[in-house]
Amino acid sequence: GDSVTQMEGPVTLSEEAFLTINCTYTATGYPSLFWYVQYPGEGLQLLLKATKADDKGSNKGFEATYRKETTSFHLEKGSVQVSDSAVYFCALRPANAGKSTFGDGTTLTVKP
Amino acid sequence: EAGVVQSPRYKIIEKKQPVAFWCNPISGHNTLYWYRQNLGQGPELLIRYENEEAVDDSQLPKDRFSAERLKGVDSTLKIQPAELGDSAVYLCASSLVRGAETQYFGPGTRLLVL
Numbered sequence: 001g002d003s004v005t006q007m008e009g010p011v012t013l014s015e016e017a018f019l020t021i022n023c024t025y026t027a028t029g030y031p032s033l034f035w036y037v038q039y040p041g042e043g044l045q046l047l048l049k050a051t052k053a054d055d056k057g058s059n060k061g062f063e064a065t066y067r068k069e070t071t072s073f074h075l076e077k078g079s080v081q082v083s084d085s086a087v088y089f090c091a092l093r094p095a096n097a098g099k100s101t102f103g104d105g106t107t108l109t110v111k112p
Numbered sequence: 113e114a115g116v117v118q119s120p121r122y123k124i125i126e127k128k129q130p131v132a133f134w135c136n137p138i139s140g141h142n143t144l145y146w147y148r149q150n151l152g153q154g155p156e157l158l159i160r161y162e163n164e165e166a167v168d169d170s171q172l173p174k175d176r177f178s179a180e181r182l183k184g185v186d187s188t189l190k191i192q193p194a195e196l197g198d199s200a201v202y203l204c205a206s207s208l209v210r211g212a213e214t215q216y217f218g219p220g221t222r223l224l225v226l
Contacts, residue, residue: 043116043203043217044155089154099168100215102154
């Protein structure tokens with residue numbers, strides 16, 4: 001079945017550092033790919049998405065590119081802020097709009 | 113616009129007791145999802161509704177879990193009896209239609225079974 005593997009955390013960075021959180025997936029066909037963010041005490045929020053190969057999703061300075069050849073969707077940000085501290089989840093949804101599959105999440109802590 | 117509303121936010125019960133969680137999706141959203149999120153893991157789908165019809169409940173442990181969405185709006189998820197392993201965060205989400213790109217999540221109900 002479908003699966004999503006995320007870089008294990010926690011990740012601790014200093015403010016203004018470069019962020020990469022790795023995500024690889026296994027799925028048949030051409031799934032849509034997502035990054036969600038979960039701030040403490042809140043539900044998941046969609047951060048960005050990509051629906052086909054080579055698409056780049058971007059939002060709030062975060063970017064991720066759908067790489068079908070490497071089955072990856074790595075999350076990047078050039079300069080993190082303390083307010084980016086949260087748990088980040090990579091997810092996929094099959095092309096038939098069936099059940100979404102989430103990774104286990106990566107906790108990011110940004111220190112001033 | 114109000115987001116997805118869930119209650120209660122926290123619940124502590126003893127094993128073998130019943131418990132219920134309530135979710136009110138965003139107005140006009142036809143699709144409603146219940147997820148369970150264990151500590152340190154991502155959400156796992158329990159059940160998905162299209163209006164009042166449960167269209168995917170393959171992951172719902174039907175011996176103890178039940179759910180309903182009688183009028184195609186708000187929904188209740190019940191566990192009876194609860195077991196220690198049911199301790200988790202129960203998330204509700206909604207989307208405009210099936211296959212919509214964006215699911216909107218509520219804050220979740222954190223359940224602790226003692």
